Amino acid sequence: MQEFEKLPGIxxxxxxxxxxxxxxxxxxxxMALAGAIRExxxxxxxxxxxYNLTESDPCPICADPKRDATTIFVVEQPNDVVLLExxxxxxxxxxxxxxxxxxxxxxxPGDLTIEALVARVKKGDIREVVLATNPTxxxxxxxxxxxxxxxxxxxxxxxxxxxxxxxxxxxxxxRAVLQDAIxxxxxx
Amino acid sequence: MQEFEKLPGIxxxxxxxxxxxxxxxxxxxxMALAGAIRExxxxxxxxxxxYNLTESDPCPICADPKRDATTIFVVEQPNDVVLLExxxxxxxxxxxxxxxxxxxxxxxPGDLTIEALVARVKKGDIREVVLATNPTxxxxxxxxxxxxxxxxxxxxxxxxxxxxxxxxxxxxxxRAVLQDAIxxxxxx
Numbered sequence: 001m002q003e004f005e006k007l008p009g010i011x012x013x014x015x016x017x018x019x020x021x022x023x024x025x026x027x028x029x030x031m032a033l034a035g036a037i038r039e040x041x042x043x044x045x046x047x048x049x050x051y052n053l054t055e056s057d058p059c060p061i062c063a064d065p066k067r068d069a070t071t072i073f074v075v076e077q078p079n080d081v082v083l084l085e086x087x088x089x090x091x092x093x094x095x096x097x098x099x100x101x102x103x104x105x106x107x108x109p110g111d112l113t114i115e116a117l118v119a120r121v122k123k124g125d126i127r128e129v130v131l132a133t134n135p136t137x138x139x140x141x142x143x144x145x146x147x148x149x150x151x152x153x154x155x156x157x158x159x160x161x162x163x164x165x166x167x168x169x170x171x172x173x174x175r176a177v178l179q180d181a182i183x184x185x186x187x188x
Numbered sequence: 189m190q191e192f193e194k195l196p197g198i199x200x201x202x203x204x205x206x207x208x209x210x211x212x213x214x215x216x217x218x219m220a221l222a223g224a225i226r227e228x229x230x231x232x233x234x235x236x237x238x239y240n241l242t243e244s245d246p247c248p249i250c251a252d253p254k255r256d257a258t259t260i261f262v263v264e265q266p267n268d269v270v271l272l273e274x275x276x277x278x279x280x281x282x283x284x285x286x287x288x289x290x291x292x293x294x295x296x297p298g299d300l301t302i303e304a305l306v307a308r309v310k311k312g313d314i315r316e317v318v319l320a321t322n323p324t325x326x327x328x329x330x331x332x333x334x335x336x337x338x339x340x341x342x343x344x345x346x347x348x349x350x351x352x353x354x355x356x357x358x359x360x361x362x363r364a365v366l367q368d369a370i371x372x373x374x375x376x
Contacts, residue, residue: 080358087366130373134359135352147376161351161372164323166364168353170268171322176354178275184349185318186372188335 049120051096051113053078061085061093068092070127074117074146076100076134084132092130095120100138101145109145117146121155128156135162237308239284239301241266249273249281256280258315262305262334264288264322272320280318283308288326289333297333305334309343316344323350 004015022030046052047059054060061067061081071092075081076099084090097112120126131146133139147157162180164173173181192203210218234240235247242248249255249269259280263269264287272278285300308314319334321327335345350368352361361369 075358077359083358083361084366084370087363087370089367089370130370131376132358132369134357135354136357143376157376158373159376160369161349161374162354163349163351163368163372165353165356165361166323166350166368167362169322169324170263170271170320171265173271173353174355175275178272179277180351180354181320181348182272182275182277182318184351184374185346186349188319188331188345188347 046096046098050094051098051116052081052094070125071130072117072120072126072128073130073132075132076139076142080132092128097133097142100133100136100142102138109149112142114146114149118149121150121153126155128158131157131159135160234284234286238282239286239304240269240282258313259318260305260308260314260316261318261320263320264327264330268320280316285321285330288321288324288330290326297337300330302334302337306337306341309338309341314343316346319345319347323348 001012001015001019004010004018005012010018022033043055044053045055045057047054047057047062049058049062052059052061056063062069068091072095073084073090073092074095074097075084076097078096081094081096084094095113095117097114097117099107099112101107101109101112117129121129129146129150131143133143143159150157161184163184164170164177164181170178189200189203189207192198192206193200198206210221231243232241233243233245235242235245235250237246237250240247240249244251250257256279260283261272261278261280262283262285263272264285266284269282269284272282283301283305285302285305287295287300289295289297289300305317309317317334317338319331321331331347338345349372351372352358352365352369358366
């Protein structure tokens with residue numbers, strides 16, 4: 001119960017429920033969970049190219065010759081790679097920053113994988129860096145920092161489009177969303 | 189209670205509560221509500237230029253010489269005008285469609301104010317028509333219809349930007365939102 005309670009979103013009641021579930025379940029099920037946890041910690045590491053979580057290095061995306069290695073999608077977290085991959089719309093590769101700049105939380109640019117990104121661009125053959133950080137204050141600040149770090153290098157720096165979320169109604173849009181939508185309007 | 193119950197979102201219990209509130213409140217308060225309802229039905233009509241709700245015709249926005257009358261923001265409902273005006277970012281004028289095309293609900297293009305919009309464009313001096321319909325299936329269909337109706341006329345047809353809503357996280361974006369964000373990405 002004590003160990004379960006250390007997990008995020010699991011309070012004393014859930015921890016108790018989980019612990020009793022383990023006690024009641026057969027040995028194989030319990031050992032499979034224990035084994036999966038151990039295996040993940042032993043085998044999963046960061047890809048040395050893109051810093052995504054992977055069991056092989058380079059990761060399957062970086063190693064895939066069918067991917068467009070000239071376009072790098074820069075994201076904050078490994079989770080964002082999963083989401084963008086699920087769309088099936090990204091032909092390029094990734095670079096995982098492992099966070100965003102947040103001086104108040106003590107996260108400086110040097111704590112992220114920005115240097116490694118710059119090294120990838122400097123090595124050449126990169127045509128486009130797509131800043132796919134979150135459209136939040138921290139994500140935006142991180143994108144601006146990377147933009148300034150890459151300034152002058154022979155690479156197109158782009159950003160994911162911002163505006164009205166598809167499927168929503170103008171009625172529920174915030175001022176910031178409407179501002180992006182109005183200022184970013186384009187030929188149709 | 190019967191009359192209150194006819195209003196949207198007001199069930200029998202709320203209707204009862206409202207009716208008793210009226211009974212308990214002083215006569216001036218009750219008469220002010222009755223008067224406001226009567227006044228609205230007697231004095232509020234549609235602007236003959238933009239079809240927004242107004243007490244004067246033309247409406248204050250159409251009549252304002254400081255507005256950029258060469259740019260028309262096309263919206264579905266009067267409510268959308270209120271929202272866009274609240275941003276303070278629209279220098280142009282509006283055209284209220286009074287709905288969206290929805291064949292299954294029996295709403296055909298002829299039921300909207302599209303002909304009046306075309307007449308405004310034909311009259312000349314319009315440089316840009318910004319389609320600011322909702323980014324929903326119906327809003328999108330309506331925008332496409334208007335685009336085809338305006339095809340060939342000397343006017344720029346644009347659309348509000350679509351993409352990640354400012355302040356959100358990629359983690360919570362739908363596939364459609366990510367598609368808009370990826371395909372609409374631009375130089376940063």
